[in-house]
Structures are given as structure tokens and as C-alpha cells.
Amino acid sequence: MITYSDKSIELAQRLQSFMEQHVYPAQAIHAEQLAQAENRFSPLPLIEELKQKAKADGLWNLFVPEACGQHCEHGGLGNLDYFPLAEMMGRVLWSAEVFNCSAPDTGNMEVLMKYATPEQQERWLKPLLAGEIRSSYAMTEPQVASSDATNIELSMRLDGDEWLLDGCKWFITGAMHERTRLIIVMGKSDPDNPDRHRQQTQLLVPRDTAGVKVVRALTTLGYDDAPVGHAEILFDQVRVPAENVLLGAGRGFEIAQGRLGPGRMHHCMRLVGAAQRALEITCQRVQERSTFGRKLSQHQSVREDIAVSFAEIEMARLLVQKTCHRMDQVGSAEAFRI
Numbered sequence: 573m574i575t576y577s578d579k580s581i582e583l584a585q586r587l588q589s590f591m592e593q594h595v596y597p598a599q600a601i602h603a604e605q606l607a608q609a610e611n612r613f614s615p616l617p618l619i620e621e622l623k624q625k626a627k628a629d630g631l632w633n634l635f636v637p638e639a640c641g642q643h644c645e646h647g648g649l650g651n652l653d654y655f656p657l658a659e660m661m662g663r664v665l666w667s668a669e670v671f672n673c674s675a676p677d678t679g680n681m682e683v684l685m686k687y688a689t690p691e692q693q694e695r696w697l698k699p700l701l702a703g704e705i706r707s708s709y710a711m712t713e714p715q716v717a718s719s720d721a722t723n724i725e726l727s728m729r730l731d732g733d734e735w736l737l738d739g740c741k742w743f744i745t746g747a748m749h750e751r752t753r754l755i756i757v758m759g760k761s762d763p764d765n766p767d768r769h770r771q772q773t774q775l776l777v778p779r780d781t782a783g784v785k786v787v788r789a790l791t792t793l794g795y796d797d798a799p800v801g802h803a804e805i806l807f808d809q810v811r812v813p814a815e816n817v818l819l820g821a822g823r824g825f826e827i828a829q830g831r832l833g834p835g836r837m838h839h840c841m842r843l844v845g846a847a848q849r850a851l852e853i854t855c856q857r858v859q860e861r862s863t864f865g866r867k868l869s870q871h872q873s874v875r876e877d878i879a880v881s882f883a884e885i886e887m888a889r890l891l892v893q894k895t896c897h898r899m900d901q902v903g904s905a906e907a908f909r910i
């Protein structure tokens with residue numbers, strides 16, 4: 573039987589009241605502000621207002637893991653304890669940003685907490701934890717199958733005391749957002765290294781560096797996902813100082829594995845919440861709408877669909893819970909080993 577800590581239960585109760593008081597009633601305002609925005613990728617006033625409220629209520633940086641507890645007020649949470657909180661935020665997908673818990677910033681902050689130097693943390697982690705800036709993580713490339721990250725080709729080479737980057741990335745979340753200041757870029761720095769997992773390096777690239785060109789905003793299933801968005805970016809003869817390297821040359825793959833384990837699970841946690849909310853809305857709707865003389869809820873096929881969805885969501889929830897529990901016990905690298 574999986575149980576949550578007292579800290580997780582207490583935070584979940586406070587988060588639920590916040591959602592009921594401030595987030596659910598603001599959904600129409602969010603849609604309206606986005607529809608009326610001159611630039612679809614600029615911060616929405618509603619989010620900025622709710623961020624201040626969440627910060628004041630101590631519902632801030634809830635994603636920070638136990639091992640990095642010194643970076644947040646609540647002292648950090650394990651993956652399992654974070655699950656009910658992330659599931660609740662997933663019920664209104666844009667709400668994660670209100671609590672400074674949105675992707676890709678959470679994964680990027682985790683990278684900076686674990687691998688950055690004190691100087692790098694001062695420059696990038698501090699404003700990210702304060703919710704003042706946003707960031708992107710650039711790994712995927714159009715020309716290669718990027719689910720196998722050893723394939724990536726963006727060239728990184730040391731030229732004197734600078735790194736020189738050349739290549740293209742796509743589906744880079746947040747790169748168009750007005751507040752994005754940092755892109756963590758993974759590239760190939762040592763293509764001839766016989767160890768395929770030591771060929772990659774990760775660099776901290778300020779968004780406004782010369783040669784960083786956002787080519788276009790991409791869509792997924794027709795959605796541009798504004799105001800966050802997913803961009804194609806060209807790195808055209810981009811130069812950054814040698815000290816912008818994370819952890820060290822050749823250690824990029826190691827960082828990617830450390831980052832993507834919890835980062836991917838956070839998406840799963842939120843999507844369980846999104847699915848649960850959709851089911852609840854469906855259940856309300858079928859009580860209100862009637863066809864052929866009866867409510868939708870009285871038609872057998874509708875009842876069956878709802879029952880199947882309920883079972884599927886519960887299965888997904890249990891699988892995510894089990895994975896989180898295992899990650900807490902043995903670490904994400906071991907938990908995902910098949």
C-alpha cells in the first residue's frame with residue numbers, strides 16, 4: 573500500500589484550496605487574455621498575479637527534490653510525495669507555472685541544482701527559482717532520431733577560450749517565450765570518442781547570444797501551446813565562454829539522463845490529473861444533455877466509455893505511483909532499467 577508523507581498531504585490540502593479559490597474560477601480569464609494578447613508568447617497578467625499569491629502562500633517550487641531541499645522553503649519532496657501535487661496542477665495544465673513548477677524550467681532548475689557551479693547557479697538558478705526568468709532545454713534535432721540522444725549532431729568545439737556551436741534544434745519548449753533568458757544546449761563535442769556516451773556536452777547559452785535564431789513556432793496536433801510554445805532554433809556560429817560548460821566536456825549524456833528521468837515523470841503526473849478532470853467534466857455533461865428522450869448518462873455505450881476511461885486512468889495513476897516509488901527507492905537510472 574503506497575502512502576504519502578504528512579508534508580505531502582498538508583501541501584496537497586493547501587494546494588487544493590488554492591486551486592478552488594484562485595485557479596478554477598480564472599480559467600475563462602486565462603483563455604480571454606491569451607486570445608487578446610498582441611504577442612501570444614508574452615507572459616499573461618493573470619499568471620503573474622497568481623504567482624505572487626502562490627509565493628505568499630508558500631506553494632512555490634514544490635517540485636524541488638529532497639536531495640536539493642536547501643533550495644526551497646518546504647525542504648524538498650520525493651517523487652512519490654510530489655505526485656499528488658503535480659496531479660492536482662495537471663487538472664488545469666497552465667496552473668503549474670503559477671507554482672513555478674512548469675516544464676521545462678523544473679528540469680532545468682534540477683540540472684542547475686545538481687551540476688552547476690556556484691557562479692552558474694547565482695546567474696541562472698537564482699532568477700529561475702524566483703520565477704523571474706524562464707528557460708529552455710535544447711536536445712532534439714530535425715535530422716536525427718533524437719529519442720536516441722547519442723545521434724544528436726549539433727557541433728560544439730572549443731575555439732580558444734570559447735565554445736563554438738553550429739546546428740539546428742526543434743520542438744524546443746519555451747524558446748519563444750518573452751521571459752526566456754537561458755537555453756541549455758546539448759551537442760556533440762567529441763564525435764570520435766570510442767565511448768558513444770562521452771561524445772556529448774551541455775552548454776549554458778544565453779538566449780540573446782548572437783547567432784541564436786528562432787526559425788519558427790511549431791505546432792503539435794495543430795496547437796501552438798502559447799504562451800510557452802515549441803520552437804525550431806538555428807545555432808549559427810554561436811559563441812559562448814568556455815566556462816559556460818555544465819559539469820565538464822563529454823558529460824552531456826550523463827546530465828541528460830539525470831534530467832529526463834524525473835522531468836518525463838512530471839509530465840505523466842500532470843497528465844493523469846488532466847485526464848481525471850476531463851472524465852469528471854464528461855460525467856457532469858452526460859447528466860445535463862439529453863438525446864432521444866433520455867439523458868446521455870442513461871445510454872449504455874456512454875456508460876461503458878466512462879467506465880473504460882475510469883479504469884484506464886486508474887491504471888495509469890497506479891503505474892505512475894509505482895514508478896515514482898521505485899525512483900525514490902533506487903534512483904531514476906535504475907528504476908527505468910528494463
Ligand SMILES: Cc1cc2nc3c(=O)[nH]c(=O)nc-3n(C[C@H](O)[C@H](O)[C@H](O)COP(=O)(O)OP(=O)(O)OC[C@H]3O[C@@H](n4cnc5c(N)ncnc54)[C@H](O)[C@@H]3O)c2cc1C
Pocket residue numbers: 676708709710711712713716717718719720742743744745746792802
Ligand atoms: C510538445 C513537445 C515538446 C517538446 N519539447 C522538447 C524540448 O523542450 N526540448 C527537446 O530537446 N525536445 C523536445 N521535444 C522533442 C521530443 O523530446 C522528441 O520528439 C522525442 O525525444 C522523440 O524524438 P524524435 O521526435 O526525434 O523521434 P524519433 O527518435 O525519430 O522516434 C521515432 C519513433 O520511434 C519510436 N521509438 C524510438 N525509440 C524507440 C524504442 N527504443 N523502442 C520503441 N520505439 C521507439 C518513438 O516512440 C517514435 O514514435 C518535444 C516534443 C513535443 C511533441
